[in-house]
Amino acid sequence: MTNVTVLGAGAWGTAFGQVMADAGNDVTMWAIEPEIVEGINRDHRNEVRLPSVDRLPDAMTATGDRAQAVAHAKIIVVTIAAQYARTALEQFRGLVPDDAIVVSLMKGIERGTNKRMDEVVREALELPADRFACLSGPNLSKQVAAREPAAAVVASENPDAARFVAEAGTTPYFHLFVSADVIGVEMCGSLKNVTALAVGMVRGAGYGENTAAMVQTRGLAELRALGRAAGAADATFSGLAGVGDLIATCGSTLSRNFTFGANLGKGLTVDEATAVSNGVAEGVPTVGAVVELGRRYGVATPLASAMSRVLSEGISCEEMLSELFPGGVTAE
Numbered sequence: 001m002t003n004v005t006v007l008g009a010g011a012w013g014t015a016f017g018q019v020m021a022d023a024g025n026d027v028t029m030w031a032i033e034p035e036i037v038e039g040i041n042r043d044h045r046n047e048v049r050l051p052s053v054d055r056l057p058d059a060m061t062a063t064g065d066r067a068q069a070v071a072h073a074k075i076i077v078v079t080i081a082a083q084y085a086r087t088a089l090e091q092f093r094g095l096v097p098d099d100a101i102v103v104s105l106m107k108g109i110e111r112g113t114n115k116r117m118d119e120v121v122r123e124a125l126e127l128p129a130d131r132f133a134c135l136s137g138p139n140l141s142k143q144v145a146a147r148e149p150a151a152a153v154v155a156s157e158n159p160d161a162a163r164f165v166a167e168a169g170t171t172p173y174f175h176l177f178v179s180a181d182v183i184g185v186e187m188c189g190s191l192k193n194v195t196a197l198a199v200g201m202v203r204g205a206g207y208g209e210n211t212a213a214m215v216q217t218r219g220l221a222e223l224r225a226l227g228r229a230a231g232a233a234d235a236t237f238s239g240l241a242g243v244g245d246l247i248a249t250c251g252s253t254l255s256r257n258f259t260f261g262a263n264l265g266k267g268l269t270v271d272e273a274t275a276v277s278n279g280v281a282e283g284v285p286t287v288g289a290v291v292e293l294g295r296r297y298g299v300a301t302p303l304a305s306a307m308s309r310v311l312s313e314g315i316s317c318e319e320m321l322s323e324l325f326p327g328g329v330t331a332e
């Protein structure tokens with residue numbers, strides 16, 4: 001039994017907290033909203049973010065007190081919306097126990113700095129690399145919360161940390177693989193959301209499987225090119241965090257990114273799609289950062305660039321598609 005603290009009781013934080021509790025750990029959820037804290041402690045429910053679960057495990061409790069939340073934690077899981085992670089985590093600086101491993105479940109790149117979540121988390125908490133891990137894979141929260149079989153990969157520069165988290169988090173229905181490729185896992189998780197926006201958009205506009213598969217495959221190519229340039233290991237792209245998560249996210253209406261894109265394809269504006277989104281669609285603020293990273297690494301990012309124009313200028317799905325192939329014959 002390990003003391004696990006989850007920072008951010010959103011849909012995924014709550015579902016993953018349940019995984020950790022099912023794996024035999026003592027789980028403390030930290031949330032800002034008193035309503036969520038009270039709901040978990042009194043009713044064993046997170047009615048706000050994960051209403052599909054009738055009763056969360058008894059081993060899950062919640063608090064709004066930062067110091068109390070992390071005081072005895074051996075594993076601290078971060079599942080805060082990526083754009084708010086730095087601000088939220090800076091308030092935990094100095095509170096995190098010296099031997100705790102911090103695991104990011106977030107999938108996004110910080111707007112403005114263009115930093116991955118491993119960079120943001122480590123800077124915000126002044127955390128050494130050997131105490132950081134990230135976890136990613138095809139993990140639509142509602143299905144994990146229903147205990148449908150699933151898996152993910154946990155990556156750390158410190159193999160002992162990755163193994164510790166994987167052993168602590170594996171249950172009969174949720175398997176964790178280990179990896180040393182933090183950059184690859186981070187890039188896969190963040191960039192698949194941009195592809196999911198685009199695939200959602202073509203589906204929402206009424207196109208079929210050929211178009212969707214084309215966009216998804218070109219998204220993978222872009223992800224791989226940018227990931228490689230950033231220092232990712234090639235094998236990660238074909239693993240759970242890469243192809244695995246692309247398949248799940250680009251093929252499901254449970255995905256907020258896919259659904260956001262689908263709503264754009266149906267003709268909703270960005271504001272309208274935001275208003276009806278069931279939780280954070282991380283691809284939206286991440287798109288611009290991906291374009292910037294492409295410039296920094298000298299990697300073409302036609303899909304992210306086209307989606308950036310969709311979001312900022314409202315270009316149509318047809319225009320977005322036409323930008324994927326700017327002209328000339330190229331090797332795949």
Ligand SMILES: NC(=O)C1=CN([C@@H]2O[C@H](COP(=O)(O)OP(=O)(O)OC[C@H]3O[C@@H](n4cnc5c(N)ncnc54)[C@H](OP(=O)(O)O)[C@@H]3O)[C@@H](O)[C@H]2O)C=CC1
Nearest residue numbers: 008009010011012013080081084088106107140141279280
């Ligand atoms: N849902 C899923 O299927 C999966 C999600 N992820 C990733 O996990 C991360 C969280 O997603 P998810 O839980 O689904 O998102 P939700 O939209 O359900 O929840 C967002 C979380 O971020 C917190 N948050 C937002 N703003 C702030 C802030 N200013 N300060 C502190 N906390 C804040 C929210 O806290 P509060 O409730 O108090 O507002 C909430 O806990 C994302 O990066 C996502 O990509 C990864 C795998 C699967």
Ligand SMILES: O=C(CO)COP(=O)(O)O
Nearest residue numbers: 137138139140255256257
């Ligand atoms: O990352 C996810 C599944 O692995 C969840 O995707 P969304 O954030 O688009 O809902």
